[in-house]
Amino acid sequence: MFEIVDKKVLAPNIKWIRVKAPLVVENARAGQFIVLRLHERGERIPLTLFKWHKEDGTIELVFQEVGKTTYELGSYEPGDKIMDIVGPLGKPTHIENYGTAVVVSGGVGAPIGYAVTRALKEAGNHVVSIIGFRNRQYVILEDEFKKVSDELLITTDDGSYVRKGFTTDVLKEYLENGGRADYVFTVGPVIMMKLIAKITKEYGIKTDASLNPIMVDGTGMCGACRVTVGGEIKFACVDGPDFDAHQVDFDELLMRLTEYKREEREALDRYVKGVH
Amino acid sequence: MAKQIKKERIKVPEQDPKARIHNFNEVALGYTFELAKEEASRCLQCPYNFAPCIKGCPVNVNIPGFIKKILEEDIKGALEVIHKTNSLPGITGRVCPQEEQCEMNCVMGKLGDKINIGKLERFVADYAREHGIMPETEIAPKNGKRVAIVGSGPAGLTAASDLIKMGYDVTVFEALHEPGGVLIYGIPEFRLPKDIVHYEVKYLKMLGAKIETNVVIGKTKSLYDLAKEYDAVFLGTGAGTPKFLNIPGVNCKGIYSANEFLTRINLMKAFKFPEYDTPIRKGKKLAVIGAGNVAMDAARSALRVGYEEVYILYRRTREYMTAREEEIHHAEEEGVKFMFLVSPVAFIGDEDCNVKVVKLIMNRLGEPDSSGRRRPEPIPGTEFGLEVDAVVFAIGQKPNKVLYQEVPELKTTRWGTLVVDENYRTTMPGVFAGGDAVRGEATVVLAMGDGKRAAKAIDEYIKTGEWPKEIEPHNF
Ligand SMILES: Cc1cc2nc3c(=O)[nH]c(=O)nc-3n(C[C@H](O)[C@H](O)[C@H](O)COP(=O)(O)OP(=O)(O)OC[C@H]3O[C@@H](n4cnc5c(N)ncnc54)[C@H](O)[C@@H]3O)c2cc1C
Ligand SMILES: Cc1cc2nc3c(=O)[nH]c(=O)nc-3n(C[C@H](O)[C@H](O)[C@H](O)COP(=O)(O)OP(=O)(O)OC[C@H]3O[C@@H](n4cnc5c(N)ncnc54)[C@H](O)[C@@H]3O)c2cc1C
Ligand code: SF4
Ligand code: FES
Numbered sequence: 001m002f003e004i005v006d007k008k009v010l011a012p013n014i015k016w017i018r019v020k021a022p023l024v025v026e027n028a029r030a031g032q033f034i035v036l037r038l039h040e041r042g043e044r045i046p047l048t049l050f051k052w053h054k055e056d057g058t059i060e061l062v063f064q065e066v067g068k069t070t071y072e073l074g075s076y077e078p079g080d081k082i083m084d085i086v087g088p089l090g091k092p093t094h095i096e097n098y099g100t101a102v103v104v105s106g107g108v109g110a111p112i113g114y115a116v117t118r119a120l121k122e123a124g125n126h127v128v129s130i131i132g133f134r135n136r137q138y139v140i141l142e143d144e145f146k147k148v149s150d151e152l153l154i155t156t157d158d159g160s161y162v163r164k165g166f167t168t169d170v171l172k173e174y175l176e177n178g179g180r181a182d183y184v185f186t187v188g189p190v191i192m193m194k195l196i197a198k199i200t201k202e203y204g205i206k207t208d209a210s211l212n213p214i215m216v217d218g219t220g221m222c223g224a225c226r227v228t229v230g231g232e233i234k235f236a237c238v239d240g241p242d243f244d245a246h247q248v249d250f251d252e253l254l255m256r257l258t259e260y261k262r263e264e265r266e267a268l269d270r271y272v273k274g275v276h
Numbered sequence: 277m278a279k280q281i282k283k284e285r286i287k288v289p290e291q292d293p294k295a296r297i298h299n300f301n302e303v304a305l306g307y308t309f310e311l312a313k314e315e316a317s318r319c320l321q322c323p324y325n326f327a328p329c330i331k332g333c334p335v336n337v338n339i340p341g342f343i344k345k346i347l348e349e350d351i352k353g354a355l356e357v358i359h360k361t362n363s364l365p366g367i368t369g370r371v372c373p374q375e376e377q378c379e380m381n382c383v384m385g386k387l388g389d390k391i392n393i394g395k396l397e398r399f400v401a402d403y404a405r406e407h408g409i410m411p412e413t414e415i416a417p418k419n420g421k422r423v424a425i426v427g428s429g430p431a432g433l434t435a436a437s438d439l440i441k442m443g444y445d446v447t448v449f450e451a452l453h454e455p456g457g458v459l460i461y462g463i464p465e466f467r468l469p470k471d472i473v474h475y476e477v478k479y480l481k482m483l484g485a486k487i488e489t490n491v492v493i494g495k496t497k498s499l500y501d502l503a504k505e506y507d508a509v510f511l512g513t514g515a516g517t518p519k520f521l522n523i524p525g526v527n528c529k530g531i532y533s534a535n536e537f538l539t540r541i542n543l544m545k546a547f548k549f550p551e552y553d554t555p556i557r558k559g560k561k562l563a564v565i566g567a568g569n570v571a572m573d574a575a576r577s578a579l580r581v582g583y584e585e586v587y588i589l590y591r592r593t594r595e596y597m598t599a600r601e602e603e604i605h606h607a608e609e610e611g612v613k614f615m616f617l618v619s620p621v622a623f624i625g626d627e628d629c630n631v632k633v634v635k636l637i638m639n640r641l642g643e644p645d646s647s648g649r650r651r652p653e654p655i656p657g658t659e660f661g662l663e664v665d666a667v668v669f670a671i672g673q674k675p676n677k678v679l680y681q682e683v684p685e686l687k688t689t690r691w692g693t694l695v696v697d698e699n700y701r702t703t704m705p706g707v708f709a710g711g712d713a714v715r716g717e718a719t720v721v722l723a724m725g726d727g728k729r730a731a732k733a734i735d736e737y738i739k740t741g742e743w744p745k746e747i748e749p750h751n752f
Binding site for chain 2: 023024026027037041042043044068069083084085086087088089216217219220221222223224226227228232233235238252255256258259260263264266267270
C-alpha cells in the first residue's frame with residue numbers, strides 16, 4: 001500500500017499528490033512513469049513521475065481528472081492509500097548536452113516536460129521552455145519551470161494569460177526569429193505533438209515526443225500500448241515512451257486512444273452517480 | 277490383486293457446455309472421494325523403479341505411491357507423497373498435458389484406458405484444500421544465505437519452495453500486482469480457478485518465502501543490485517512478450533494480443549466491468565489467429581464475455597494444431613468454429629478504424645519445414661473477407677527483454693531466450709535461469725522441473741562457490 005502524504009489542487013480538475021513509494025525513487029529518471037491501481041477492483045493506469053525524492057522515498061504526480069480512475073484518485077486525501085504502484089517504467093528520456101534544447105509541453109504534459117527540462121538543464125543545455133494551456137485558469141507549474149529554464153515562453157489558447165496562441169505558434173515564431181534549437185522535446189495532446197513534429201521536421205531539428213497510448217501492464221507483456229514508429233510496431237511502455245517524433249504515426253495513436261470511449265463514459269457516469 | 281480390473285476410466289463430471297459458456301466457473305468438476313477411489317483402484321501399482329508414469333512426469337511424482345494412499349483413504353499421506361517433488365499439485369493436476377507425460381506409457385493402457393493421473397492428483401489437492409489438510413514439510417535450519425528469484429510463475433515459485441526447504445532465505449520479485457505468472461494472468465478461471473493459485477502461493481508464504489509484487493527487475497531494481505545483495509539469483513521471467521503480424525490494419529481498434537485479452541479478463545476481471553474498472557471490447561464476432569492452447573483459451577474466454585460467434589483461424593490443418601486434445605474438444609463442444617489453411621493478410625476497419633473485416637488467404641501445405649511440419653503456402657487469388665468485431669493474436673510469445681536491456685553480459689539466443697548450461701547457469705556468475713525464459717513457450721510442469729533442478733544447482737553453487745569459466749549452452 002502506498003500512502004498519499006500531501007495533496008494540492010493546481011487548476012480545475014488538475015491535482016498534485018505526493019506519495020510514499022520508496023522502491024520507485026531509487027532508480028527513477030526523467031521521462032519515466034509509474035503504473036498504479038487504486039484498489040482491488042481498480043484498473044491499472046500510467047502517470048508520469050513529476051518529481052521524486054530519495055531522502056524520504058516519496059514521488060510527486062500531477063494528473064488531470066478525465067475519467068473514472070483519475071476522478072477517484074482526485075478524491076483521495078492525505079492519509080489515503082493507493083493499493084499498487086509499480087515503477088519507474090519506460091526508458092528514461094535520452095539526456096545529453098545538445099547546446100540549446102527546446103521543450104514544448106501542452107496541458108498536463110507539463111509535469112513530464114518539467115522533469116525533462118530539469119534534466120536537460122542539469123546536463124548543461126541552454127533550455128527554452130514553451131508551455132501552453134487552454135486559458136489562465138489552467139496554467140500550472142509556472143514557477144517550477146522558471147527555476148529550470150533559461151527562457152520561458154507561456155501561451156494560452158484564448159490569450160487570457162501572457163499571450164494568445166498555441167505552443168506551435170510560439171515555436172514557429174521562435175524559430176522564424178532565428179531562435180536556436182539543437183534539440184526539441186515535446187509532450188502533450190497528440191495533435192500538438194504531431195504539429196510540433198511537422199514544424200521541426202522542416203527545420204531538420206532532432207525531436208523526441210513522449211507518447212501516451214493506453215497501457216495495461218506497462219512492462220511489455222500485452223501490446224496494448226503499441227505504436228507505429230518508422231513503419232515498425234513498438235511497445236511504448238518498454239521501447240518508449242519517447243520516440244523520434246518524425247517517425248511516429250500520430251494519427252494511429254490518436255485513433256487508438258479512443259478504443260474504450262464508450263466504456264470510459266459508462267464508468268465515469270456510474271462513478272459520478274455514486275454507483276460503485 | 278486377483279480381482280477383476282475395471283478397463284474404463286471413471287468419468288469426471290463436467291459442466292454442461294450450454295451452461296458453462298455463460299460463466300467462468302471451472303469446466304471439469306473433478307472426482308468425488310468415491311469416484312477417486314474407484315479410479316485409484318484401477319492402478320496396477322507398478323514398482324517404484326519401473327513405473328513408467330513416474331519416469332514420464334517431469335518432476336517425477338511418485339504416482340503409484342500417492343494413488344495407494346488414496347485407496348487407503350489417507351489424503352494427507354497422498355498429499356505428502358506428491359509434495360515431496362511437486363509443490364503445486366492443484367495446478368499441475370489441472371493444466372499438465374498428462375497424455376504426453378505421466379499417462380503416456382501407463383501400463384494400464386495395454387489392458388484398457390490409462391489411469392487418469394491428472395484428475396487424481398487434482399482430487400488430492402482439492403480435497404486437502406477444502407478440508408484444511410496441510411502436508412508436513414521438513415524445513416532445514418536457516419543457513420543464513422539469501423537467494424533472489426525474479427518472476428513468480430511456476431518456475432520461480434518452485435525454485436523458491438525448494439530453496440526454502442533447504443534453509444535459504446528467499447525473496448521473490450514480481451512485476452505485476454499479483455504473483456503466479458501465466459497461472460494468474462494467462463490461463464483462464466474456467467480451467468484454473470484463481471483461488472487455487474492464491475492458495476498455493478499462500479502455502480509458499482507460510483513456509484517462509486517473501487513475495488514482493490510491483491517490482492520490475494531491470495527498472496525498479498537492476499539485476500546488478502540483486503547480484504550484489506544476494507548470494508544467488510534465479511530468473512524465471514517467462515516468455516511474456518506477444519508477437520503480432522505486421523500487416524496492414526494490425527493496429528486497428530479491437531485487435532488484441534492474447535496476452536492483453538486474457539490479462540484484461542483474468543487479472544483485471546474485465547468480464548465483470550463496470551463492477552471492475554478495466555474494460556474489454558464487446559461484440560458479436562471474434563476471430564482468434566493461431567491454434568495452440570493460448571488460442572483455445574482466448575476463444576473460449578471470448579464466448580464467456582459474450583461473443584456469439586468465435587472463430588479459430590489456423591494456417592495449417594487440424595492435425596498440426598498444437599493445443600491439447602482436451603482443450604480442442606472443449607472448444608468444439610462450446611461452439612468455437614475452426615477454419616483451417618487460412619492466413620490473415622490485412623485488417624480492414626471502419627472510418628474510426630474499428631476492425632470490421634479480416635482479409636484471409638487460403639493456403640496449401642508444401643514441403644516440411646525444420647520442425648517437420650508441412651509449411652503452409654498461400655494460394656494466389658484466393659483472398660476473402662471474414663466479418664469480425666474483434667481479433668485476438670495467439671501466434672506466440674518471446675521472452676520479455678526489460679530485464680536484460682542493460683545487462684550485456686547476459687547472453688541470449690537468437691530467439692531471445694537466455695543462454696544457460698545444463699545446470700541452469702547463465703553467462704553471468706551467480707545468476708541462474710529456467711522455465712519459459714530459457715525454453716521459449718513451454719509448459720507449467722517443465723518450468724517447475726527447471727525451478728527444481730536449478731534450486732539444487734544453486735545450493736551446490738552457494739556451498740562450493742564454483743562457477744565455470746565457459747558456459748556450455750544447453751538445448752532444452
Ligand atoms: C506513459 C504515460 C504517462 C502519462 N502521464 C500522465 C500524467 O503525468 N498526468 C496525467 O494527467 N495523465 C497522464 N497520462 C494519461 C493518463 O494515463 C490517463 O489520463 C488516464 O489513464 C485516464 O484514466 P481514467 O480512468 O481517469 O480515464 P478514462 O476513463 O480511461 O479516459 C477518459 C478520457 O481520457 C482519454 N484518455 C484515456 N487514456 C489516455 C491516455 N493514456 N492519454 C490521454 N488521454 C487518455 C480517453 O480517451 C477519454 O477521453 C499518461 C499516459 C501515459 C501512457
Ligand atoms: C494462455 C496460456 C495458456 C497456457 N496453458 C497451459 C496449459 O494448459 N498447460 C501448461 O502446461 N502450460 C500452459 N501454458 C504455458 C505455461 O503457462 C508456461 O509455460 C509457464 O507458465 C512458464 O512458467 P515460467 O515460470 O517460466 O514463466 P511465467 O509463468 O511466464 O512467469 C513469469 C513471471 O515473471 C514476471 N516477470 C517477467 N519479467 C520480470 C521482471 N523483469 N521483473 C519481475 N518480474 C518479471 C512476469 O510478470 C510473470 O509473472 C499456457 C500459457 C498461456 C499464455
Ligand atoms: S503406469 Fe499406470 S498402472 Fe502403473 S503405476 Fe503408473 S499409473 Fe499405475
Ligand atoms: S502496456 Fe502492455 S505492453 Fe505496454
